[in-house]
Amino acid sequence: MLQRKPGLLDGPPFAAGAESPAAHQGRLGLLPARRDRLGLVATLEASGLQGRGGAGFPVGRKWRTVAERARGNAVVLANGAEGEPLSAKDRTLMAARPHLVLDGALLAADAVGADRIVLYVGEEHHTAVAALERALGERRREFGRRARLVRAPVGYVSGEETAAVHYVNEADARPTSTPPRPFQRGVDGRATLVQNVESLALTALIARFGDDWYRTAGRGSAAGSALVTVSGPVPYPGVREIELGTPVGEVAAAAGHLREPLEAVLLGGYFGAWAPIEEAWHAALDPAAMRAAGLAFGCGVVGFLPGEVCGVAATARILRYMAAASSGQCGPCVFGLAAVAEATTRLATGAALPDDLDRLNRWCGQLAGRGACRHPDGAGGLLQSALRVFGAEFAAHQWHRRCKHGHLLRKAA
Amino acid sequence: MSEVISVDRIRCDGHGLCAELLPELIDLDDWGYPLLRSGQVPHHLRDHAKRAVAACPVQALRLQTGVQAAGPSRRA
Ligand SMILES: Cc1cc2nc3c(=O)[nH]c(=O)nc-3n(C[C@H](O)[C@H](O)[C@H](O)COP(=O)(O)O)c2cc1C
Ligand code: SF4
Ligand code: SF4
Numbered sequence: 001m002l003q004r005k006p007g008l009l010d011g012p013p014f015a016a017g018a019e020s021p022a023a024h025q026g027r028l029g030l031l032p033a034r035r036d037r038l039g040l041v042a043t044l045e046a047s048g049l050q051g052r053g054g055a056g057f058p059v060g061r062k063w064r065t066v067a068e069r070a071r072g073n074a075v076v077l078a079n080g081a082e083g084e085p086l087s088a089k090d091r092t093l094m095a096a097r098p099h100l101v102l103d104g105a106l107l108a109a110d111a112v113g114a115d116r117i118v119l120y121v122g123e124e125h126h127t128a129v130a131a132l133e134r135a136l137g138e139r140r141r142e143f144g145r146r147a148r149l150v151r152a153p154v155g156y157v158s159g160e161e162t163a164a165v166h167y168v169n170e171a172d173a174r175p176t177s178t179p180p181r182p183f184q185r186g187v188d189g190r191a192t193l194v195q196n197v198e199s200l201a202l203t204a205l206i207a208r209f210g211d212d213w214y215r216t217a218g219r220g221s222a223a224g225s226a227l228v229t230v231s232g233p234v235p236y237p238g239v240r241e242i243e244l245g246t247p248v249g250e251v252a253a254a255a256g257h258l259r260e261p262l263e264a265v266l267l268g269g270y271f272g273a274w275a276p277i278e279e280a281w282h283a284a285l286d287p288a289a290m291r292a293a294g295l296a297f298g299c300g301v302v303g304f305l306p307g308e309v310c311g312v313a314a315t316a317r318i319l320r321y322m323a324a325a326s327s328g329q330c331g332p333c334v335f336g337l338a339a340v341a342e343a344t345t346r347l348a349t350g351a352a353l354p355d356d357l358d359r360l361n362r363w364c365g366q367l368a369g370r371g372a373c374r375h376p377d378g379a380g381g382l383l384q385s386a387l388r389v390f391g392a393e394f395a396a397h398q399w400h401r402r403c404k405h406g407h408l409l410r411k412a413a
Numbered sequence: 414m415s416e417v418i419s420v421d422r423i424r425c426d427g428h429g430l431c432a433e434l435l436p437e438l439i440d441l442d443d444w445g446y447p448l449l450r451s452g453q454v455p456h457h458l459r460d461h462a463k464r465a466v467a468a469c470p471v472q473a474l475r476l477q478t479g480v481q482a483a484g485p486s487r488r489a
Binding site for chain 2: 176177329330331332333335336339363366370371372
């Protein structure tokens with residue numbers, strides 16, 4: 001795949017483990033001097049870099065908002081929780097290129113005026129935790145006591161920004177009501193810049209090579225490059241780096257896809273949307289274009305669904321996961337997610353109640369904006385896409401208790 | 414300046430009183446939790462909205478004047 005050098009994952013092979021500080025600096029050179037780091041906000045704004053934790057908010061604008069706060073020192077929270085089951089790009093990046101992540105966190109701290117850095121890393125990502133702890137030790141002179149690593153508890157919602165702040169403050173990884181949002185009042189009550197670790201690593205490349213370098217790395221109208229995690233029936237699943245704007249079919253080809261029939265692709269992760277394979281094949285992985293098409297680049301998940309797997313059953317499995325992952329605080333999330341997960345599961349197993357499909361159609365529009373965090377929005381969007389992409393199968397499961405493969409579904413006991 | 418009504422979803426425990434006092438703007442879902450038809454409160458419903466806010470037994474409703482807070486919009 002065409003990739004302008006240097007990318008996030010250039011350098012020694014992953015199998016060689018974490019890159020040493022000497023190799024890292026030898027390959028990429030020094031960071032800009034401290035006095036030049038304030039200007040980075042404008043460079044990032046010009047680069048068009050968008051956050052890679054899921055929502056794609058412009059990074060430069062977020063730094064500016066925190067930098068222009070009224071008073072006090074700020075805090076930078078590098079988000080490496082990566083609870084998304086289909087994503088592995090953050091842990092891969094932290095494990096293989098810890099110094100690039102640290103570079104980004106340090107630049108962010110200097111640019112927004114933060115005297116503390118929290119590396120918030122999923123406790124299950126053992127290799128990443130070890131690599132970052134070691135990397136911090138290797139750069140003690142630069143970081144001093146500014147930075148510390150906090151292990152994020154396992155869970156899909158632990159990586160949500162208010163949950164992360166809550167955990168760092170009070171060891172409770174449940175989201176909190178907003179306002180205040182973390183950029184207003186976060187860790188220890190201070191303005192807090194919550195930024196995904198891939199976003200931070202990219203700022204460390206943009207600081208060295210310029211906003212122009214980043215912008216021109218994309219294809220067509222898309223700017224920049226990104227990490228994606230490819231999963232499904234392809235010979236070489238896993239994390240790779242693409243130019244934004246690369247079509248889904250090319251990502252499949254790079255993962256060794258030959259001729260296994262594919263049915264659909266889940267783009268953006270459990271928080272994202274299904275797309276039929278024929279529609280997605282030529283579609284560009286370009287956040288702006290995807291948003292316009294009702295899709296989401298999200299955290300870069302490209303999950304292929306094999307032809308022989310039922311989309312209703314695959315959706316039911318994801319919804320059950322999302323329902324179980326709820327932090328249990330908001331009624332519409334607790335009851336709504338459980339209800340859509342149960343109804344979809346009944347359909348998938350041939351045990352549908354007469355009005356299950358009608359209720360799913362009604363409920364899926366009632367989830368967005370109904371929780372303290374956007375967890376229900378993610379489940380609602382996923383369900384909405386499933387009802388569109390697998391519409392015929394949902395109907396067949398409702399009315400004939402059959403899936404498209406002709407299997408008569410047995411009523412679950 | 415127009416007013417906006419919002420629900421603190423963590424506080425709200427689905428008493429449903431608000432929908433009785435402000436049916437023009439609030440429906441209930443299948444579990445008794447409020448569905449805001451629109452957050453915007455038209456002028457003629459201001460008093461009803463205030464009553465609903467005061468009646469909520471867990472102080473989950475908020476009535477705010479005007480524009481959204483500046484800064485990054487709600488993100489996922
Ligand atoms: C349920 C939920 C889970 C999330 N989990 C993560 C996560 O594991 N890692 C992450 O970077 N962002 C996660 N986010 C997004 C964060 O709230 C936040 O937007 C992000 O860390 C900001 O960084 P970015 O702008 O660089 O993407 C999650 C959001 C939601 C609603
Ligand atoms: S919306 Fe769901 S996950 Fe988010 S805070 Fe409320 S209960 Fe927890
Ligand atoms: S009255 Fe208060 S607790 Fe009851 S449903 Fe309305 S907002 Fe929720």
